[in-house]
Amino acid sequence: MASGRLLVEILSIGDELLIGQTVNTNAAWMGRLLENEGWRVNRCVAVSDEEQAITEALVDAESRAELVLVTGGLGPTRDDITKHVLCRHFDTELVRHPEIEARIVAWFERRGREVLPVNRDQALLPAACTPLENPLGTASGMWFDRPGGVTVSMPGVPYEMEYIMEHGVMPTMRSRLSDAGRFPQRGHRSLLTMGTGESQLAKRLGEMEDVLEENGIKLAYLPSPGSVRIRLTAEGTSIAGLDRAHADVKERLAEWVVSDTGVSVEEELATLFKGEGWTLSVAESCTGGALGGALVARPGASGFFRGGVQSYANEAKVEMLGVPAEMIEAHGAVSEEVARAMAEGVRQRLGADYGVSITGIAGPDGGSEAKPVGTVFIACAGPEGTVCEHHRFGRDRARNQGMAVRAACRLAFQVGLSKKGNAKAAQGVADSL
């Protein structure tokens, strides 16, 4: 194999990707894994379940990349043709693997399901490949050594692909690269900012960006609704300067930096609250539970999250949170008063240290001149009192809900930081509101 970083290409097979019935999360998952390993993903391609398209894309990828990772088209039904295309591409034929067939039969028996002939035929694999074990499903991975590198075919079911990557592909590839004296040579650092746009961030950095570039450090701005992630990348000997560059950029952008690891604000919030031993509760109207759902997405949420109330209907705000009906009548359900009462109500009723609330008009209907679609009030109640923010997001329902969840996490994080007495950091976040 050549020197330098391992060059990888990803080839995803399936009409469902091209017509958008499935989002290609596999490519992103593999990209993260490979990048962390220090390998370089050069290109990701998605093609349809057609022999010519698959073969052309394979030939093309193999002409450039040492490692070609193929996913999809390995199911038992006849729309899945990848295995047959690979046989012709590598000029080989299918052979039956009795030990794999036995595993498939056991797989169905454990689930109390009938084994069909097409399931048994999943044990037919190209003679030229080394099978890679897949205990989570019935389609094996296939490792093909070829001139110039390796091609691996895996099922498109995400957790099956992930298992095969982690247990079959990575260990073998690592030891080959190690044997050849080749090691990863790339580093990253990230920062998460909230409260301003990428051009303002770039302006603040000013000539610092030139200096970084001279030192071989590349800067990328990755905007998403409500935040901009900044990524610093260096290769080879420049990696040594990454930590210093990261600290410099963080200091220059201090007023907007929420996280200096680039992790999400939900994760920063969880780390802070667990570290301090504080508990959190939520009261959600227009997000219907999505904030709580985001908080429990990661393991360990029981270390700080008590629960909450999805007070979508006004009656739920009154009955479950003790918001006075007259207050809703006087100010409307989407108001600062109600947001505060929701946060205080859930904090008290769940006996939590903090309560965070969201009430807003997600859209597309329900807006007025005074309170257009996108109007959201977010409050945080704690031992030191209650704070409330008034946001005007946009017109898109899903985006408004997502921004509200993120803003609520940021507010609770800010209140917590302030309590912790980390005055500078808290002031930074506060300025960005």
Next chain:
Amino acid sequence: MASGRLLVEILSIGDELLIGQTVNTNAAWMGRLLENEGWRVNRCVAVSDEEQAITEALVDAESRAELVLVTGGLGPTRDDITKHVLCRHFDTELVRHPEIEARIVAWFERRGREVLPVNRDQALLPAACTPLENPLGTASGMWFDRPGGVTVSMPGVPYEMEYIMEHGVMPTMRSRLSDAGRFPQRGHRSLLTMGTGESQLAKRLGEMEDVLEENGIKLAYLPSPGSVRIRLTAEGTSIAGLDRAHADVKERLAEWVVSDTGVSVEEELATLFKGEGWTLSVAESCTGGALGGALVARPGASGFFRGGVQSYANEAKVEMLGVPAEMIEAHGAVSEEVARAMAEGVRQRLGADYGVSITGIAGPDGGSEAKPVGTVFIACAGPEGTVCEHHRFGRDRARNQGMAVRAACRLAFQVGLSKKGNAKAAQGVADSL
């Protein structure tokens, strides 16, 4: 332009896609839009922010496709190079558009933000292109006529790209195809099944699949956790047979079919409950609010969704839902008894027609021999009583949470169908449990 269906390729630019920091949802969104239009997406490619990679991929895509859609790399910061690469590719140079600059200035002023020179420079566009308006951001779309077709470049921010596609790209392309006498010639039908795997579905269809193929109708199985979507596709004159084929497949698979439009079970549930005028409430433990979040993701949720309780901690189950503490002590928080009490409690406290509950061990920790990770109890309480299901999902936390949300929707949908007296359909869903 040639006859037949319009051939499209999608080229996404950005290191963040290759290293998996961003999932390529743009390609999926465009795929759905183009497929609905009857156009054919041939290939989706993602490359890094490097001139050579972008140019090679452009040349390659333009050699095959009549319409090449490029996204990404149009931000104001220096890591965004697409505009400059396009200038060299189309042998043209940047010119300033004063009316676009005025719009950019107004955009910042409306938001009370300072306009920087780099923002004004977003009004510099290649002379060879026709600008496409982007009222949601500062990067215009760019339409390039070229030999053999059209190339369009758009920002990578999803809602900006979507606006430009819907208002700039599609209308012009449609009228060109119409002028050339070319029309879409492809049709789809879908079914959503739950409760069995794809090989069992294929076996049940048996020789029907051959008959469909003879009639030019292609069948695809799209498995995802807990369900399999079946898609029927036909082109040209075969489209006439799609409705009949769809009805035949639906009848043959009746016991597993949840939706005959292929929409999600959340959507079927919402349609049923709104149609019948029933209200729904939720009580969520291990999903933390994700079920409610899924129910309010679509507009119109207030037509049936009352709200719920995120009873993550045991105290919340007792205080907010009236689950007896002794019951939790005796049976554990993850038990049929507690699931039933949660569903009945939230139904009663929120005064809803139905209450659905989820309690389980999402993982990765907290499992035991009797109740391993993946154990989830789901109950639905209604005027006719309470039913409860015991699931054993897998080992992955996010997957377990997602499957629990989906299973809860299916259970409520099944109970509702049964109430509606749609005996056959309800029996079908029940058999699949």
